[in-house]
Amino acid sequence: MNYFFAALGLVLTGGVAALIFHRQFLFAKGFSLLLTVAGCALGLASLALPSDGPAADWSLTWLQIFPLSCSVDSLSAFFLVPIFLICPLAAVYNIGYQDDAGASLKTMVGVFFLNLLLVAMALVVVAGNLLTLLLAWEVMSLSSFFLVLYDFKKETTRKAAYLYLVFSQAGVLLISAAFAIIFGSTGSFLFAGAATLPADIKLLVFFLACAGFGSKAGVFPLHIWLPHAHPAAPSHISAVLSGVMIKMGIYGIVRTYLLLGSQDPLIGQAVLVLGMASGVLGVLYALGKHDIKRLLAYHSVENIGIIMIGLGLGMLGATLGNPVMAGFGFAGGLLHVFNHSIFKSLLFMGAGAVVKATGLLHVDDLGGLIKQMPVTGRSFIAGSVSISGLPPGNGFISEFLIYFAAFHGLSETGANLILVMLAIISLAVIGGLAAACFTKVVGIVFLGEPRHEELRSVGEAGSWMSLPMLLLASFCLVIGVFPEPFINAVFRTVAQMVPALTVDHVLVATVGTNLAWASRLLLLMVLLIMAVRKAFSLRKEVARGPTWGCGFTRPTVRMQYSGTSYALSIVSFYRPFARIRTIWSGIDTIFPKQAAYASRVDDIAEIALHRFLVSPVAFVLGKLRWIQHGHIQLYIGYIIGTIAVLLLIFFL
Amino acid sequence: MINMTNTILVIILLSVLLSLASNRLSALVRIMALQGVMVSLTPLFLEHHSNLGSGGLIFFQIMILIKGLLIPGLLFMAVRKVSITREIEPLIGYHASLFFGLVCILLSGYITSRLQVSLPAGHELLLITAITTLAAGLFLMMGRTKAITQVIGYLMLENGIYLIGTALTKQSHTLYVVEFGVLLDLLVGVMIMGIILHNINHAFDDVDTTLMRRLKD
């Protein structure tokens, strides 16, 4: 583990160095970036080393009573890859993104917390016992809280950060409760103890942990903090939060599942249902949102849903003794974790480039940016194709594996069969809606005509920002066109993760090869048609003119179809799940002067949370206001009273 | 060999679904005619019903005549005479109706799998179809505003009951005497409905049942 800890040390030093040297802005940036990148490279390399890779462990007893331990197994190694891959790219991006030397201290505090977050996430995945996991989890939550709070001068940011803090602390509470049950019945912090619990306690532990970890992952209906926190945080932070950090919640769910080793089908069914709800509703709300970063945040909910569908199919398959379903389900879910970390950080970086260049976030204010920002635009399109799950992007590969698992689950009976069928249908719906949503973003933001004159003069993002985007976009295509090594790697992980599962290697290899050839064939076809078109366009005149206005001779850029109108008919189809509020001033005279129209789509989880949890709690707590007098003596009295009561209860 | 019974049952289900989705009255009546013919053909293709006497044949011919021709014809006349607007005007929207159809068929599949003990072999699809038809008929009566759609819903309900009778028994056509009686009642009902609608139409401007609330005092 030495190299691994050395890597984390380097990263942490990079963060501290940024704080120390914040007065020399450029030096601090460069030095900390160097250390961070070196640390992450070392971390990635250490995964390949036999002494440090899977099966390495380390332990220490802290303050004589708290045992801390770390160990790397195949699952941890799998989750470490996106951490060490995406975070340094975000750091590189940040060099170009936050280039205001005047706000040096603020920037460097951001760098410090980002590096701290990186270390904490790495420790979460390698944690070898319950206590270490909880401690690392808390450091992760707090450092990410400060990152969300980065623009603390804005009211909305403070609110978003507060909301995030509430959710993450409530989540920690649930996780602690789950771990406390394990500790209470085994008397040790060891992971291994969980397997010895009685079956119904296992279920309780799983659901507590699932709610706790799920609130971090953004599983419906605990996703509410995501769409607030992401627009508030700077874009490279959103990229890390959405691309990497929320996956820690998935890690937690998978880890808990593996530790419990429960054979109850209820677990798989619950995860599957949660996945379907998050997937469909996430993409639906994404369609209804027109702030690019909020929209991307809802897409994180959707992709977490897809991952959960995969994992749920895996768990169900493992319980029902269906190895193909189980293997492909787990593999698809895990591969989607990796894929999503790539394309989601790419998209957030693209959104960040747009925001930095224009200062605008609402899609209906933008337009035609691909002409001014070709690199950003093209890599954004690559990311959009991937996140919509279309070939030849990488998202398709993982979605295909999940489909494959689901179709092989159709041999089951009863409720499981219906769930599997619904999983296939919801995957299809998610795919279609995601494509609709990203055609909206790409088409309204990057294509067409600029909706403001100032947009014609914006420039391309600097090379520090475009380099990570280009790299990530090429990762998307490389995984899509050469998927075999990635599929094989993820199946190796699954095989070590669930040793009882035997997936036919020949089948895995064939699926990988077939997918690879299908993607290459698609590219070949496109090239072929390009050649044909080239052949027919030789020596042809190319005229240019305005767009055909269908007989209308004086079109303006404001007449373009807007994102709102593009999405509204789709969202209103699903109206019971998405409340649409419209404000329409109406036309009352024959020659109307000015009219206004606005619509917004509300999240039913948010409405329900407000109506059924926050309002009643606030009402009850409001009744208890009289306790609060503001006299310190009274509060000391409360403390004494409480201790006395607790002691009495304890001794009687 | 194509299984004729299943094909007919699938066509009945198709008609049920289309009737939930259709938004034109005349289309709905046409669908009901198709359904009536198919429903009265069903027993002929069940194996143990196949040896029919001449009485049975006449019986089924009359069935087809009433269900497929007479009742739809009367309904058509009602639609034409009373000059009801062509739109169906649902109380419960089309999307929700289709969704109801899905839930309905899921439930009837479940009920059928529970009832399996008392069923003759090979009648599962028949019973599923019967229950779905029955429930969809009730739903049409509940979810549409016009008086004429309520009659159509009642007709569908009757089709469902007839199919359930067919599914649950092994006897020959003599059993259908009761259903035949019901059918005749229904026929009379449709005629009376036509006359009443005609008169209401003369007395009032509209035949929308939601407007009949005004008659209550």
Add this chain to the structure above:
Amino acid sequence: MESILSFGVALLVAPLFPGIILKVKAFFAGKKGPPLLIKYYTLVKLLRKGFVYSTSTSLVFRMGPIVVCATALMALLFFPFGGVAPLLFFQGDVIVLFYVMGLGRFFMVIAALDTASPFEGMGAAREAFFGTLAEASIFTMLILFYRMNGSLSLAGYFTGPEAISQTAPAGALLLLVIVALFMVLLAENSRVPVDDPATHLELTMIHEVMILDHSGPDLALIEYGSFCKLLFYASFVAMLIYPFHQFGPVLAMALFYGAVALVYVAIGITESIMARLKMNLVPKYILTSFTLAFFAVILSMGISQ
């Protein structure tokens, strides 16, 4: 060899069949109608012409027709016409194919949005919306096919002794699927009652309005792509109606293309006797098709128990 031939024939005859639809419609209208080969003439005419590009457009606009055509051709590569084994097949190819066609739709839509025309944006929004619903319907059908024959590839569905047919147990359910697939065919290929290819008002169009600004060979590529897509769906319906694999390859091909022609005649008749639905009724229409497929799937559970 047979496979290459069948693919080649399909490529050749794809523009022939839409001519049949025009003939049928002309017959219903009491007219003589355009010649049967009209679509070939159109393609040749378009290929000879030059380009006109809108100043609003970018590279995406030029990529659109290429991707649309490539994805449609790719779908034909995997289709077993008349039960003759296709050029390529593997377990899971249907999923890949429908997603590849999704890529075609993606580029079609963003190419339309690239022109900055409000009408094309409207068409794009409709295409994206109806596409999502049709996709759900298609995947529900795939569930039924998998339950009937345990295969996930077009070749698996329609070739060999295990092929899907109405004579198989639970084969009667295919009737529902045929109706559902025909409805999806009309929706996905922009035919009446979802879209009217012959209308003259841009506000009411879906597919035609999206390609308003394409010209010359670009337009030819899009047109050819949509002929191929229509042939793909029509062949799908024809193969479900009757699997031709037990005949020899030549006879099977002849009978198969006869059946395909019948499907096109059916499209023509539908177009002649129906009017286009109001736009707000189109979701209901596609939902009906989804419900039909779902009915079939649930019934397959009931029958197989």
